[in-house]
Amino acid sequence: MRSVRARAALGATVVVAVALVGAGLAVLLVLRANLTDQAGLQAEVVAREAAGQLALDVPYDRLEMREEEDHPVQVTDEDGRVVAVSKDLQAISGTGTDQVTPAPSPAAGSSTGSGDDGSDDGYGDDNGGHSIPGRGEVDSDEPDFTNGTATVDGETADYRFASVQATTSAGVTLTVHAGAPLAAEQEAVGTVRGAMLIGLPVLLLVVAGVTWLVTRRALRPVEGIRREMAAITASEDLSRRVPEPGSRDEIARLARTTNETLTALEASVDRQRRFVADASHELRSPIASLRTQLEVGAAHPELLDVPGAVADTVRLQALAADLLLLARLDAGERPGRTTLDLGALVHEEVSQRTGDRIPVAVSVPDSGAFEVAGSRGQLARVIGNLLDNAERHAERTVAVSLRAERGGVVVAVTDDGAGVPPDERERIFERFVRLDDARTRDEGGAGLGLAIARDVAARHGGRLTVDGAPQGGARFELWLPSAG
Structure with missing residues (x-):
């Protein structure tokens, strides 16, 4: 049945x-x-x-x-x-x-009374010949x-x-x-x-x-x-929706939940399609450039631009690594739970940036406890992406500082560039999004650095926000929960 x-x-x-x-x-x-x-x-x-x-x-x-x-x-x-x-x-x-x-029965009464002589037993003269029972x-x-x-x-x-x-x-x-x-x-x-x-x-x-x-x-x-x-x-066609009855019962709630699921699924599929299209577009440029240089070098060895080919290869390798990391994050990969000192990690990342056009000023209190739990490689990628973004937009100064705040650790990266307009401060964390100014200043940026940084922060139970810096420019703050 x-x-x-x-x-x-x-x-x-x-x-x-x-x-x-x-x-x-x-x-x-x-x-x-x-x-x-x-x-x-x-x-x-x-x-x-x-x-x-x-x-x-x-x-x-x-x-x-x-x-x-x-x-x-x-x-x-x-x-x-x-x-x-x-x-x-x-x-x-x-x-x-x-x-x-x-x-x-010998004990039974009879119609003639109960006396022994058969006469009117028990009935006296005063009663007219009848006895009282x-x-x-x-x-x-x-x-x-x-x-x-x-x-x-x-x-x-x-x-x-x-x-x-x-x-x-x-x-x-x-x-x-x-x-x-x-x-x-x-x-x-x-x-x-x-x-x-x-x-x-x-x-x-x-x-x-x-x-x-x-x-x-x-x-x-x-x-x-x-x-x-x-x-x-x-x-x-994920744009279609199921009918929602006018009642307020469980079936109406089921219909609303189904439509919400369809909306989220449609957004996810659209985001995936845009991701594939943008990734294809971003990969096409370095591959085409590298192919052109190799073809020219094959025909005219004296004209081969080896440094350019190496730069395109490095750019292609970095883009592939970013796409692979985003794919792992979308698949729900959980970060490790290794306890690490975020202050030491910041010093290590800054010390490796010897080729930056603007030196990075680091401010980490010596007495602070900045231990967090997570993936060392992914958190290093977040700090590196924030510093790359600051170097890309800064005029003269890039600074990074640490402080303890509300049961967590805050890493702040500031620059003195043009800053981010208030209406664009959430949009810059979308994938493959680059503001017009960013395109003119950096020909190689794919618009994935900040998206990766926010996704990694969210996977670690933290958050990444942007605001205006006191000296002008942008101030990115990464908050991560303390290891304790």
Whole structure:
């Protein structure tokens, strides 16, 4: 099942089905328990009525039992013998004995009284020949309840029986089993169960259908995003964007994130294309110049410009090295974590620049701790590029200084040249970007030095910025975090 709509509809249907089945079972159990309790209460009332008569020594054959066929009564003595039953009771189960025919009991009362001489025992003259019945007691404890069946006047049904004990004035303990029909309970439970069995599938179909429609409506923007992404992939047109729904839900955020990714990808591809085009252009010049010189030298050896050929070769080698370093940086190469003294590195770089047209003034405090962590070669390249840029634009002075600042080390390189216009201070860090003044002063610059310097600084967790120098010109500041 690969469709999200189908999985969502199935999941919602299963959850609702489980919930409804659980709720339905609970309703049926509660309904059955309540109706059974009501039947038990009715049976208890009938049993206590009969037990009350027995406690008053009413003879068995004169017990006034309910004539309704839905309340069968059975009376047993201490030995479990049946001494009385209700009218038309033909069979019974669930009361301890299935006998329905009363048996004579020596402790039982009779229609002629309870005396030994067969006369009107216990009935005095003052009462017109009738004696006052004795008084026993009815057990007030909670009766015992059981379920069973009874056949009354040929009809067999299920009953809830209540058993109540009564004691006569003579000390005879009798048990009255009275039943109440469970037909109402069974009918009600059957009706509810039938309604649930009919309504549950219908409700599940409704839930599945609604979930399917709602999910389809919710996922419609996703399908639009998918189609547009497929079209972008097929056309390779990164300028296209996926539709963004007007809602503020997760799908809208997905569409916005997708468009942001496409924007970044388009910018990256454009930057890569410009990089390849600019690199090809920059490589074409020294290669063409070197080829021309070699061809002239091959035809006329006396005209071969060896120093020029060497200069073009050096320029070509430097450009290839810069392009290789940029490629490694773009590939995500992580710099090393060697701890080094940035002050010593600055002194070393300046000491190797013996051919500069303007001497570099170095200001490094002796008491300062300028240790940083990173790649010695890449950081040396940054310092060298900044000094090359300063030498290219300076009039009379180039200075480099170090200072500690906010948990890091700052290397500042200043010159007294024309400076960088404020609106060009970010543009000069782009690749192959050279201001017009730079092109007139340096024929060999490819516009990669500052771009490499900023990329290396960022890879080391630092930053490279440019501002105006106090004496005029430009001031480049490289901030790197301290090794600690």
